[in-house]
Amino acid sequence: MINQRQMKEYLRLYLVLGSVNCKTDPASVVEEAIRGGVTMVQFREKGRHALKGEAKKELAIRIHSVCRRFKVPLIINDDVDLLLEIDAEGIHIGQEDEPAHEVRARIGDKILGLSVHTPREAELTAAQQVDYLGVGPIYPTTSKEDARQPRGPEMLREIRSIGTPLPMVGIGGISAERAADVIRAGADGLAVISAITGAEDICQATRKLAEAIPVIDRHNS
Numbered sequence: 722m723i724n725q726r727q728m729k730e731y732l733r734l735y736l737v738l739g740s741v742n743c744k745t746d747p748a749s750v751v752e753e754a755i756r757g758g759v760t761m762v763q764f765r766e767k768g769r770h771a772l773k774g775e776a777k778k779e780l781a782i783r784i785h786s787v788c789r790r791f792k793v794p795l796i797i798n799d800d801v802d803l804l805l806e807i808d809a810e811g812i813h814i815g816q817e818d819e820p821a822h823e824v825r826a827r828i829g830d831k832i833l834g835l836s837v838h839t840p841r842e843a844e845l846t847a848a849q850q851v852d853y854l855g856v857g858p859i860y861p862t863t864s865k866e867d868a869r870q871p872r873g874p875e876m877l878r879e880i881r882s883i884g885t886p887l888p889m890v891g892i893g894g895i896s897a898e899r900a901a902d903v904i905r906a907g908a909d910g911l912a913v914i915s916a917i918t919g920a921e922d923i924c925q926a927t928r929k930l931a932e933a934i935p936v937i938d939r940h941n942s
């Protein structure tokens with residue numbers, strides 16, 4: 722499994738995207754976003770108009786080739802078979818997806834991220850199986866059809882207060898203006914879709930997000 726220090730660095734500015742989120746070629750969006758400061762990418766091909774089968778795999782391979790060029794890890798959402806086929810760096814699963822211990826058995830040492838929405842779910846997560854937690858939605862979002870009620874940055878604070886040892890990323894409605902509140906509440910990084918994919922200038926929007934992330938020394942806080 723990846724060491725936590727490295728994991729936290731990768732989580733700092735995490736772009737989640739699929740073809741339905743992009744106005745132009747998703748692989749070009751990824752390249753522009755990496756140039757702007759994205760530290761990890763998740764391929765999340767979901768929704769009624771999402772690509773399937775070979776077309777989905779072909780896009781995943783093109784995005785992976787951009788990520789590889791810049792040494793940025795690519796995480797696949799939900800689809801363990803696709804992760805193994807293209808040899809990406811990790812997988813993100815939710816509470817309703819394949820159980821974490823079964824996914825870990827299939828992926829070996831690759832990165833495994835799990836969504837949690839409550840302190841209880843974080844408490845029940847086996848820290849030996851999972852590399853990071855995705856906590857959301859922090860704010861209202863229109864990018865996930867079945868998103869739960871937003872709980873605000875307070876949810877991150879509550880999860881930190883139960884002493885979870887795992888790196889955490891906040892997700893849901895995060896913008897540059899909200900970045901500092903999310904990090905100060907305990908997140909190691911920000912995961913975003915629309916704040917990057919919806920921008921006219923992808924690189925500039927990413928830079929603005931990256932610059933809004935405060936550096937926090939957790940030992941003194």
Ligand SMILES: Cc1ncc(COP(=O)(O)OP(=O)(O)O)c(N)n1
Nearest residue numbers: 799813814815816836855856892912
């Ligand atoms: C970083 C990150 N956090 C949470 C999620 C949501 O995962 P999940 O609950 O499985 O929902 P879907 O994304 O599969 O619709 C995520 N994808 N990434």
Ligand SMILES: Cc1nc(C(=O)O)sc1CCOP(=O)(O)O
Nearest residue numbers: 857858862864893894913914915
């Ligand atoms: C993929 C996803 N997962 C969420 C969760 O709460 O688990 S919210 C979300 C969508 C995030 O998109 P945006 O940055 O555009 O709000």
Ligand SMILES: [Mg+2]
Nearest residue numbers: 799814815818
């Ligand atoms: Mg899922």
